[in-house]
Amino acid sequence: MSLLIKGADLVGAGRQDVLIRNGVITEIGKIQDARAGSEQVDQTIDADGLIALPGLVDLHTHLREPGREDAETIASGSAAAAIGGFTAILAMANTSPVTDTAEAAERVLDLGRLAALVDVQPVGAVTKGLAGEELAELGLMARSRARVRVFSDDGRCVHDARVMRRALEYVKAFGGVVSQHAQDPQLADHNACCHEGELSGRLGLPGWPGIAEEVIVARDVMLARHTGSRVHIAHVSTAGSVEVIRWAKAQGIQVTSEVTPHHLMLTTDLLAGYDPTFKVNPPLRPSEDVEALRAALADGTIDAVATDHAPHARHDKEHAFVDAAPGMLGLETALSVVSDVMVGSGLLDWAGVAQVMSMRPARIAGLSGHGRPIAVGEPANLTLVDPSATVTVDRDLSMSLSRNNPWHGRQLTGAVHATLLRGLPTVLKGALA
Amino acid sequence: MKRHLLSMNDLDRQGILAILDTAETMHDVQRREVKKLPTLRGRTVVNLFFEDSTRTRSSFEIAGKWLSADVINISAKGSSTSKGESLRDTVRTVAAMGVDGLVIRHGASGAAHQVAQWVDAVVINAGDGLHEHPTQALLDAYSMRQRLGDLQGLHVAIVGDLTHSRVLRSNLICLKTLGAHVTVVAPPTLMPSGIETWARSDGFDTSYDLDAVLPGVDAVMMLRVQRERMSGGYFPTAREYTVGYGLTRERLRTLQKHTVICHPGPMNRGLEIAADAADAAQSLVLDQVSAGVAVRMSVLYHLFAGEGSVA
Numbered sequence: 001m002s003l004l005i006k007g008a009d010l011v012g013a014g015r016q017d018v019l020i021r022n023g024v025i026t027e028i029g030k031i032q033d034a035r036a037g038s039e040q041v042d043q044t045i046d047a048d049g050l051i052a053l054p055g056l057v058d059l060h061t062h063l064r065e066p067g068r069e070d071a072e073t074i075a076s077g078s079a080a081a082a083i084g085g086f087t088a089i090l091a092m093a094n095t096s097p098v099t100d101t102a103e104a105a106e107r108v109l110d111l112g113r114l115a116a117l118v119d120v121q122p123v124g125a126v127t128k129g130l131a132g133e134e135l136a137e138l139g140l141m142a143r144s145r146a147r148v149r150v151f152s153d154d155g156r157c158v159h160d161a162r163v164m165r166r167a168l169e170y171v172k173a174f175g176g177v178v179s180q181h182a183q184d185p186q187l188a189d190h191n192a193c194c195h196e197g198e199l200s201g202r203l204g205l206p207g208w209p210g211i212a213e214e215v216i217v218a219r220d221v222m223l224a225r226h227t228g229s230r231v232h233i234a235h236v237s238t239a240g241s242v243e244v245i246r247w248a249k250a251q252g253i254q255v256t257s258e259v260t261p262h263h264l265m266l267t268t269d270l271l272a273g274y275d276p277t278f279k280v281n282p283p284l285r286p287s288e289d290v291e292a293l294r295a296a297l298a299d300g301t302i303d304a305v306a307t308d309h310a311p312h313a314r315h316d317k318e319h320a321f322v323d324a325a326p327g328m329l330g331l332e333t334a335l336s337v338v339s340d341v342m343v344g345s346g347l348l349d350w351a352g353v354a355q356v357m358s359m360r361p362a363r364i365a366g367l368s369g370h371g372r373p374i375a376v377g378e379p380a381n382l383t384l385v386d387p388s389a390t391v392t393v394d395r396d397l398s399m400s401l402s403r404n405n406p407w408h409g410r411q412l413t414g415a416v417h418a419t420l421l422r423g424l425p426t427v428l429k430g431a432l433a
Numbered sequence: 434m435k436r437h438l439l440s441m442n443d444l445d446r447q448g449i450l451a452i453l454d455t456a457e458t459m460h461d462v463q464r465r466e467v468k469k470l471p472t473l474r475g476r477t478v479v480n481l482f483f484e485d486s487t488r489t490r491s492s493f494e495i496a497g498k499w500l501s502a503d504v505i506n507i508s509a510k511g512s513s514t515s516k517g518e519s520l521r522d523t524v525r526t527v528a529a530m531g532v533d534g535l536v537i538r539h540g541a542s543g544a545a546h547q548v549a550q551w552v553d554a555v556v557i558n559a560g561d562g563l564h565e566h567p568t569q570a571l572l573d574a575y576s577m578r579q580r581l582g583d584l585q586g587l588h589v590a591i592v593g594d595l596t597h598s599r600v601l602r603s604n605l606i607c608l609k610t611l612g613a614h615v616t617v618v619a620p621p622t623l624m625p626s627g628i629e630t631w632a633r634s635d636g637f638d639t640s641y642d643l644d645a646v647l648p649g650v651d652a653v654m655m656l657r658v659q660r661e662r663m664s665g666g667y668f669p670t671a672r673e674y675t676v677g678y679g680l681t682r683e684r685l686r687t688l689q690k691h692t693v694i695c696h697p698g699p700m701n702r703g704l705e706i707a708a709d710a711a712d713a714a715q716s717l718v719l720d721q722v723s724a725g726v727a728v729r730m731s732v733l734y735h736l737f738a739g740e741g742s743v744a
Binding site for chain 2: 196197198199200201203204205207209238273274315316319320321323341348
């Protein structure tokens with residue numbers, strides 16, 4: 001199997017042709033069609049005007065299988081991921097049953113392989129059943145075929161400091177990292193659903209203060225320092241958390257972090273109409289926080305963009321706001337949002353996008369075949385982006401089984417044109433290949 | 434007038450005054466021996482209550498019946514989410530029976546707003562979580578106006594558990610629209626989030642000092658303080674709350690002669706309001722209950738019958 005990409009803008013290396021054989025990049029440069037033809041190129045992609053990025057990697061998705069296959073399956077989530085330009089995604093552990101054993105992790109891995117659209121890498125639970133009390137079988141998950149390296153109780157915070165300390169210490173044995181959902185349950189309980197401020201006061205919605213995130217981030221960077229271990233902060237949402245992380249990195253503490261596309265663009269005021277489409281955890285924040293998050297992503301304080309793709313069946317969103325399920329779709333729109341918000345504003349160039357959406361997340365997750373430079377000998381996990389395409393998001397065109405799409409009707413600039421997983425196109429011209 | 438009554442923001446000054454004026458006519462009807470008006474004959478109004486309520490539900494029920502509507506009470510407490518049914522399905526099921534009006538009480542803020550988007554019936558918010566309770570604000574305004582006349586330029590203190598009060602939120606809008614000046618008083622832990630900027634943009638005052646505020650007001654509205662709040666750490670003891678923020682016998686003496694006392698009920702006598710204050714000649718507590726029926730008749734009239742002769 002061979003494939004020739006003609007005239008893509010390899011970020012930093014100008015317009016080049018890329019020849020791929022058997023899933024590996026074998027040649028970069030001016031490659032004559034004729035010569036390629038004589039060597040029997042099976043497929044050619046005209047990439048005139050397109051930018052080639054290393055395949056995108058998402059540190060944070062919810063695929064709902066097993067347990068809620070009506071909202072998303074590993075196959076449907078994989079399709080949405082491929083459309084979004086991803087070649088690898090990490091599937092969070094808060095399924096039913098929870099991914100807290102080697103067997104459960106291997107099942108997710110296998111279902112991902114069966115769908116064969118992206119590499120689906122399971123995240124293991126930190127604690128049994130996400131209960132926050134006893135450590136799950138972290139070592140067995142790490143030793144399994146799934147080779148789990150990222151552990152998270154996401155959806156819930158590992159709030160017990162002693163449990164968090166032990167988890168951080170324990171994963172050092174196999175180079176693991178704990179991804180923390182930072183939410184002090186005393187300061188923001190399960191009802192908390194609106195950024196605490198004037199709007200939550202006016203709307204009478206239970207407030208979710210930034211401080212509930214910040215105190216956990218502060219605690220956990222100190223625990224990371226004490227244990228000499230790695231901590232990753234999931235979905236950072238406040239300027240205060242950014243300050244703490246910036247300080248911690250300056251101290252040499254091994255902390256990494258991610259921000260979601262929605263926290264980079266959408267703000268609290270969208271809750272004024274009580275539409276549960278905009279209910280997400282942590283909640284949408286005011287524009288001051290959004291500005292701080294963009295700046296932190298641009299200067300490297302925040303390492304990566306991660307979607308927190310959280311599909312929900314329609315009826316789980318059609319409750320009163322406080323009772324509705326939190327979360328929003330993100331896989332298919334992430335690149336367009338980052339393009340619009342970060343590239344459009346000049347805060348990031350495309351090389352920067354490659355860093356925050358592919359290289360750094362791959363490194364954080366320990367995925368050796370992803371997030372690699374586009375170079376001869378490297379696996380051909382690639383995403384071709386049309387930087388000038390304008391898309392109007394239509395939730396009904398989604399590959400996801402769910403429709404909780406906060407971007408519906410929005411116009412975004414920059415779109416995924418094609419996705420290649422180990423040299424095989426999963427997406428061509430914006431549609432599943 | 435808008436189609437629904439979801440928030441006091443749905444009414445401008447003229448709309449509020451129209452409702453209060455009609456309520457006076459309705460109040461006269463209420464005092465007649467035969468109280469029925471034919472206005473809503475053939476209309477069906479459902480009181481859909483997801484949360485317990487005695488006075489609001491019965492007040493709406495009587496109001497509907499005196500206007501000759503067919504009134505049905507549905508207590509939906511715990512019936513929906515516990516069975517896994519979505520709020521949308523629950524209300525659409527009720528509405529599908531051919532209902533003209535839905536009077537909805539729900540423990541969650543925003544519920545009435547959401548419901549109004551899902552059904553064709555006219556929706557009246559009878560209290561949504563901590564958000565709003567517009568007919569309470571209207572009956573408060575009605576009662577105060579009966580005693581004090583035009584509320585333009587009057588000073589009203591609203592005191593108590595502001596954080597957890599939908600009565601506060603509707604009253605802030607209503608009193609502002611009618612030109613009254615409001616000072617809200619509570620310990621810092623019972624002030625809603627963002628009250629400082631909110632007060633600045635909406636032009637009301639905040640205070641932690643009840644004694645400083647009371648002598649200058651024309652009306653004082655005491656809000657119910659739930660004893661459960663103590664376990665949430667909002668204040669240490671009932672005794673300490675009363676000393677700081679209760680309308681005690683001593684504080685009653687510091688009010689001006691004309692100052693009226695309101696309370697939306699149910700009252701915690703001895704906690705936020707002393708018996709002497711609740712039963713004082715200045716107290717409007719029972720007037721408020723009586724006004725509740727007249728105001729709700731007026732609201733139903735304006736939403737369903739529109740303009741024209743009332744009685």
